[in-house]
Amino acid sequence: MQWTKQSEQTVYANRWFTVSLADVGLPDGRHLDHFLIRLRPVAAATVVNEAGEVLLLWRHRFITDSWGWELAAGVVEEGEDIAAAAARELEEETGWRPGPLRHLMSVEPSNGLTDARHHIYWSDRGEYVGHPVDDFESDRRAWVPLERVPDLVARGEVPAAGMAAALLLLHHLRLR
Secondary structure, three states, X not given: OOOEEEEEEEEEEOOOEEEEEEXXXXXXXXXXXXXXXXXOOEEEEEEEOOOOEEEEEEEEEOOOOEEEEEOEEEEOOOOOOHHHHHHHHHHHHHOEEEOOOEEEEEEOOOOOOEOOOEEEEEEOOEEEOOXXXXXXXXXXXXXXXXXXXXXXXXXXXXXXXXXXXXXXXXXXXXXX
């Protein structure tokens, strides 16, 4: 059963996102109005060190008024390579420059409302290059044992679904 977009008009736009209203055709011939949010791609990255620890950020999200562990992440700039954006975000937010990045996964965190795609990368080595430029993004940065990830996710300490999935996959790949 496939829905088809008949038309779409912009309701609001800024440099971060666009809100549109689409006329959607349903398989039975009916139409409905559907709002959607268009976003630039997001790139995220982390490092897993030789001790089996993953580099994470502990931060507060004011929108949901929640604290949790996250990967360094941000929007991909126009024309920027996604892996390069992931490396840039990791360095800006943690002070660590990753070694060669490996694509871990890409996810659509809320594909019933938005076209956002999050691309997540990791490296098995990194180099500390100094205090993070964007230190305001998190309360602290920490090396967390990868073996603790399932418990952190189960306790709700990794509230972002895509990041929880990525960390669980890293746990599986590195500790199976």
